Amino acid sequence: MAVRPIVRYPATVLKAPAASLExxxxxxxxxxxxxxxxxxxxxxxxxxxxxxxxxxRAFCMDVTGHRKARSCSGLVVLINPEIVAHDGAKVxxxxxxxxxxxxxxxxxxxxxxxxxxxxxxxxxEIVADAxxxxxxxxEIDHLDGLLFLDRVSSLTxxxxxxxxxx
Amino acid sequence: MVxxxxxHVAVTAVGADRPGIVAAVSRVLYDVGGNIEDSRMAILxxxxxxxxIVALPDGADPENLQRALAEPxxxxxxxxxxxxxxxxxxxxxxxxxxxxxxxxxxxxxxxxQISEALAAAEVNICDLATHVVGxxxxxxxxxxEVDVPPGAGPETIGSALKVIGSELGVDVAFNxxxxxxx
Numbered sequence: 001m002a003v004r005p006i007v008r009y010p011a012t013v014l015k016a017p018a019a020s021l022e023x024x025x026x027x028x029x030x031x032x033x034x035x036x037x038x039x040x041x042x043x044x045x046x047x048x049x050x051x052x053x054x055x056x057r058a059f060c061m062d063v064t065g066h067r068k069a070r071s072c073s074g075l076v077v078l079i080n081p082e083i084v085a086h087d088g089a090k091v092x093x094x095x096x097x098x099x100x101x102x103x104x105x106x107x108x109x110x111x112x113x114x115x116x117x118x119x120x121x122x123x124x125e126i127v128a129d130a131x132x133x134x135x136x137x138x139e140i141d142h143l144d145g146l147l148f149l150d151r152v153s154s155l156t157x158x159x160x161x162x163x164x165x166x
Numbered sequence: 167m168v169x170x171x172x173x174h175v176a177v178t179a180v181g182a183d184r185p186g187i188v189a190a191v192s193r194v195l196y197d198v199g200g201n202i203e204d205s206r207m208a209i210l211x212x213x214x215x216x217x218x219i220v221a222l223p224d225g226a227d228p229e230n231l232q233r234a235l236a237e238p239x240x241x242x243x244x245x246x247x248x249x250x251x252x253x254x255x256x257x258x259x260x261x262x263x264x265x266x267x268x269x270x271x272x273x274x275x276x277x278x279q280i281s282e283a284l285a286a287a288e289v290n291i292c293d294l295a296t297h298v299v300g301x302x303x304x305x306x307x308x309x310x311e312v313d314v315p316p317g318a319g320p321e322t323i324g325s326a327l328k329v330i331g332s333e334l335g336v337d338v339a340f341n342x343x344x345x346x347x348x
Contacts, residue, residue: 046348068346095347103345131346138348148348 003040004033004052006097009147013050014098018143021056021079023121031077031119034060041097046135048142051098057081058119059139063132070130078116078124081140085113086133094138094148104152108134171224174203175231176217176251181244183214190238191216191246198231199223208295219251261290261313263343264320266327270336272298272306279330280308280338287323288315306336311343 007013021027030049038047038060046061060077063069088110095103111129114136118124128136138148179191188207195202195218205218222231232248239246268280277296284291293311298304314320324340331338 043347045346093343093345095345097347134346135348 001029001036002033003036006037006041006047007051007053008097009099011053011098013053013055014142014147015145016050016055017145018048018050018055018057021058023079023117023119027056027058027079027119030054030056030058031060031079034058035075035077038062044097045131046139047097048139050142050145057143059143061132061135061139063135066131068131071128071132073126073128073132076124076126076136077119078114078126079119081114081116081136081143083109083112083137083140084115087111090134091153092134094134096138096148098142099147099149102149104148105154106138106148106151107153108137108151112136114140172201172221173224173226174251174253175200175220175222175228176249177220177231177235177246178218179216179235179239179244179246180213181239181242183209183212184242187214187242187244188216190242191235191244194231194234194238195220198226198234200226200231219254260316262316262320263292264289264312264314264323265339265341265343266308266310266312267339267341268308268310268331268336269305270331270334272304273334276306276308276334276336279334280310280327283326283330284310284312284323287318287326289313289318289323290315 033052034047034049037052038044045063045066046059048059049056058079059081060075062075063072064074086109089107090110091105091107093103094106110133112133114126116124126136179187181187192202199222201221203219203221205216207214207216228248228250235246235248238244266280268276281291290313291310292313294308296306296308298306314323327338327340
């Protein structure tokens with residue numbers, strides 16, 4: 001039950017795969033801090049445990065009210081999430097609280113199906129598209145030690161193709 | 167961050183594109199103790215163009231660097247310059263990032279008129295690229311990232327740009343830069 005400071009790169013916890021987590025008191029406590037920290041951070045729609053310095057596979061997300069959201073599952077809090085299906089692709093500019101003052105264009109699936117466990121131990125499946133799907137992929141990447149910079153697909157606008165001159 | 171005192175130089179190099187240009191130039195910079203801080207490099211019209219801000223150890227002589235660059239410049243057909251630059255002023259804070267897209271039939275004056283309008287509104291251009299795309303009916307495309315200062319009235323700036331666009335016969339879009347912090 002606490003707002004924790006956001007860990008910033010180059011903290012090593014952000015670049016290492018996180019360990020899976022058993023449902024129970026520890027998972028509930030970590031996820032409670034995740035939600036408190038997300039709620040306390042302006043415009044924050046999701047946060048993963050490594051971002052509060054905890055190397056565990058847990059994240060929370062809530063895109064309620066975001067103007068780019070189509071699907072909206074409300075508050076999602078999962079441990080050990082897996083993307084079990086995805087479809088489509090779209091490039092959009094992302095930033096991250098753990099890498100402030102920097103944004104990049106990242107290609108993400110348009111729709112994803114995510115399976116995971118609530119901190120109390122219930123199985124949950126989320127089907128998401130558009131912004132919610134992007135947020136899920138961004139948070140789950142954190143659990144694998146991946147930052148958006150690991151997935152940048154172009155320098156600036158995707159408009160100018162690399163042209164070959166012979 | 168570099169702990170010891172440094173001086174900064176602006177280095178430019180332009181030449182017909184080929185593999186090895188970046189390697190050759192950065193080898194020279196490395197060998198004189200330089201650290202490439204900010205840089206942009208791109209193929210422009212078949213020429214590879216580099217602009218770099220390089221930190222040199224304090225007391226280094228930019229003319230030595232210019233001389234050291236002469237060898238790869240000769241071998242690769244590059245035009246190079248080295249000039250000392252003052253320490254960077256702090257970035258002026260508080261602005262809002264916008265993206266300007268300008269596109270349509272190519273003609274002289276597009277960059278001039280758009281940039282004059284932005285300058286008149288005290289809007290700072292942070293990034294600008296122009297390309298001619300397409301072969302059959304070439305389209306001129308210019309994308310700018312700009313910093314709109316507080317109180318500048320983005321709607322007024324957007325309207326002014328659209329007026330210029332219609333005078334030039336090109337389309338202009340002016341939108342807040344979208345980036346989702348996740």
